[in-house]
Amino acid sequence: MKAKIHVTLKQGILDPQGKAIEHALDSLGFKNAANVRVGKYMEVDVQETDKAKADAQVKQMCEKLLANTIIEEYRYELV
């Protein structure tokens, strides 16, 4: 089973990279681009056939290591 994990900064937390990209988009003429948020995308193969167990493991991975929940939030799908 493969976990596709997205980690992004929480809403309200300053994202300097997002801001820089937003300015770049603006200067390229994309005047309607707003609120750019930069995050991380990770794929993890989980050797587990039971979806509920895999789900619990991926959640733990996110909580323990992949995201810092003080500043980041995560979401994932299992495929």
Add this chain to the structure above:
Amino acid sequence: MNVGVIVFPGSNCDHDCRHVFQDVLGQSVRMIWHKEMSLTGIDAVILPGGFSYGDYLRTGAIARFSPVMGAVKTFAKDGGAVIGICNGFQILLEAGLLPGAMLRNKSLHFICKDVHVKVENAATAFTEACESGQVLKIPVAHADGNYYTDPVTLAAMQANAQIVLRYCTPEGKVTPEANPNGSLDNIAGIINPEGNVLGMMPHPERCAEEILGNQDGKLIFQSLLKAMKVKV
């Protein structure tokens, strides 16, 4: 005093810390590889600056799970003095030994320059050789020094005088202009509520002897020796 300097893969200020404690202050130093599990005989622990694990994922995120960190946590819980400098500070945050987290610098630049910090609390084991309100000139060198914590934690830290160092002008004014990285409340260094764990972004080990033209950083280490009642 026996000082333990933790060496992670990617630490690069470890020998600067060893040099200051050993050669400048005459203390005994043990370099502790991150795979070690014991801190027996160590009186104070330094988590040095650098790029542990290449800063992969987040600064300090992987180093906090190094085998030695279990011993560091126990050491800190038992009241042992721990100083995390720059990457060491980031590791302490990730490990939960200090509150908050580091964000990328507001400017997105890696900042490497002298900054001024104000000693907001001179009644700690890491600042007692300083005057209250004293301005220290110490260099920073980081890309992720933009300290963040939630408003409740910030208020608690302010109330407990846990904010030990704040970025300021050379005259000691804490202003947005004097803040190099966007850090919340101009925070440059904090302690835990118990007062035995310090995290600071500036590098005191880089300005701790006369030949370097600046000895302000030495005050941090001298404070620790004073607190530990070590005669120099």
